Amino acid sequence: MRTTLSLIALGLAATGPAAAAKESGETVIPFMSSLQAVEWKAASDDSLYLRGPRGEWYFVRTMNRCTRLRSSPGIGFQTSALGQLDRHGAILVQGVRCPIESITRSDGPPQRRKSS
Numbered sequence: 001m002r003t004t005l006s007l008i009a010l011g012l013a014a015t016g017p018a019a020a021a022k023e024s025g026e027t028v029i030p031f032m033s034s035l036q037a038v039e040w041k042a043a044s045d046d047s048l049y050l051r052g053p054r055g056e057w058y059f060v061r062t063m064n065r066c067t068r069l070r071s072s073p074g075i076g077f078q079t080s081a082l083g084q085l086d087r088h089g090a091i092l093v094q095g096v097r098c099p100i101e102s103i104t105r106s107d108g109p110p111q112r113r114k115s116s
Contacts, residue, residue, distance in 0.1 A: 025104045025105070026087065026102050026103060026104055027058070027103055027104060027105055028080075028084045028085065028086040028103060029050065029052045029053075029058055029084060029085040029086075029103060030052070030053065030083070030084045031052075031053045031083055031084065032052075032053070032077050032079050032083060032084060032085040033077070033079045033083035033084075034053070034083055035053055038050060038051065038075070038077075039051040040075060041109040042069045042070045042072075043059070043109065044070075045065040045066060045067055045069060045070065046061060046062045046063075046064065046065050046066060046069075046098075047059065047060060047061045047062065048060050048069060048075075048091070049106060049108055049109040050085075051108075056105065057105070057106040057107060057108035057109075058103050058104065058105060058106055059103070059104050059105075059106040060085075060091065060100060060102070060103050061100070061101045061102045061103075062090075062091060062098040062099060062100060062101055063098070063099045063100070063101045064098070064099075066091060066093055066096065066098035067096075068093045068094045068096055069091070069093050069098070072093045072094050075091055075092060075093050076091075076092035076093075077089060077090070077091060077092065078090040078091075078092060078097065085100070085103065086100070086103065087100050087101065087102055087103060088100070
């Protein structure tokens with residue numbers, strides 16, 4: 001009986017964070033550490049849009065202001081051991097580490113309006 005309960009508890013513990021992430025709309029970006037070039041666009045001092053390895057867009061919000069984000073020509077990533085970018089990772093901008101607060105799927109950065 002104890003073995004069965006332990007396995008059930010282990011199964012619940014393993015699915016708990018994943019289920020919570022799905023409910024909140026949060027996700028991870030797989031294979032980020034293997035990309036040579038990443039398309040991205042700063043949205044504000046604490047958020048950016050990232051194009052994933054399969055062409056899908058993500059909206060990444062940092063825990064605090066990442067003041068160099070808008071002016072930086074490039075960024076780096078602190079990923080998990082599996083090479084994925086998740087809310088335990090960080091965006092690296094000109095020597096500054098910006099911890100990630102959340103990652104959600106997105107349609108991409110807003111399109112610029114053409115002026116007449």
